[in-house]
Amino acid sequence: MSKKFALIGAAGYIAPRHMKAIKETGNDLVAALDKNDSVGIIDSFFPDADFFTEFERFDRHIDKLRRANGGRAVDYVGICSPNYLHDSHMRFALRSGADAICEKPLVLNPWNIDGLQEIERDTGQKVNTILQLRLHPSIIALREKVQKEQKATKHEVDLTYITSRGHWYLQSWKGDEHKSGGIATNIGVHFYDMLHFIFGELQENVVHHSDDTMAAGYLEYEKARVRWFLSVDYKYVPESAKADGQRTYRSITVDGEEIEFSGGFTDLHTRSYEEILKGNGFGLEENRVAIETVAAIRNASLASLTGDYHPFLKKV
Structure with missing residues (x-):
């Protein structure tokens, strides 16, 4: 029925x-x-x-x-x-x-x-x-690989996500931190959940830059050290992507190897609904680490650009 x-x-x-x-x-x-x-x-x-x-x-x-x-x-x-x-x-x-x-x-x-x-x-x-990345086949496969391996050192991860938005963005509720939570919350929260899902509990959270259109920092998990960069500003899209007419750039590398997870995004809501209707939906508690992560980023004091920081910050 x-x-x-x-x-x-x-x-x-x-x-x-x-x-x-x-x-x-x-x-x-x-x-x-x-x-x-x-x-x-x-x-x-x-x-x-x-x-x-x-x-x-x-x-x-x-x-x-x-x-x-x-x-x-x-x-x-x-x-x-x-x-x-x-x-x-x-x-x-x-x-x-x-x-x-x-x-x-x-x-x-x-x-x-x-x-x-x-x-x-x-x-x-x-x-x-809706934690759709937990249902993505590439992400599930990476999680299983990480859980099974016996690795003495942590993985080195770079996460880069640029999704260009026009001038309307800052005039809408999305540009108001009190309503959207800011860039890291609005466009990054499902990536932080993905990182926790794959690499375990969060151990360190450092913010190097945060403004209305861009944020970047460093996260350390049980099994990974992550440099991250998020933006809605087109100027940060790599020239190679611009040459192909792209206004969005999404990349995650693990130990220098690109993880392909862009395909299949549009069907993941239907997959989420299928699981919810079967009683297997992700509940409140599954969201806690990601929400704690973005809340901490929003309220953090900025760290100096030393040690581990995302290479895109050199463009800032």
Whole structure:
């Protein structure tokens, strides 16, 4: 029997991947919310879904479905709203008798996880999260290799991710650190989760640079030493990538060897939904290390450029 979904944040960049995942898993989107009404994409997936631009009316509608006879209650609420609203929207989902499926970053601060766990216990509902890189075949294979090997020294890892954004970025909520959490939180949190997933517990967190469009630092895990660089500024895209017309550059090297993990990204939301529907979703606790990592980066004092720092910082 198909499940009924609601979606908060239907006009955002990531929402179509959730609509596609709901459709491809054979389920139904019955209601969607966004204060912006540029949501024609809904017609490509669920033209009969009810749509709201005001949270109060959406809340009333979800409550009416819950109270109605005939099994009309929403089973899941997908959350694709701005980062700072994730906490309150997950609370709404749980208190509405639905499980939540929340986009990254789960929350901005680790103590929000504790509060959500209390509400899970109170309601009997569950928060599921999109940690899609944990489902990527290349990442799973690398994790298995690292776990099996007997290595006397730690792996040397360089993580570089540049995803160019236009002038609109800093004028949107994404450019407001209080709403997005800043660059490391907004575009980096799933990479920090990936590093923890592969290389074990985090042992050291050093930040070398942090501003509105770029951040870089050093992380040390049980089995790896990681230099990382994140940016939304096109000027940091390597010339070789620019020559190919690329505005995005993604690279992870382990001991000098490039790990290919760019393919298959667009299908990972559907894979995430499949696992969630089987009861195998990633819950609140799986997110803790990554959220602790980005919160520490956001509040860190900058270290001097000595020792281990990402080579792209020489361009700054």
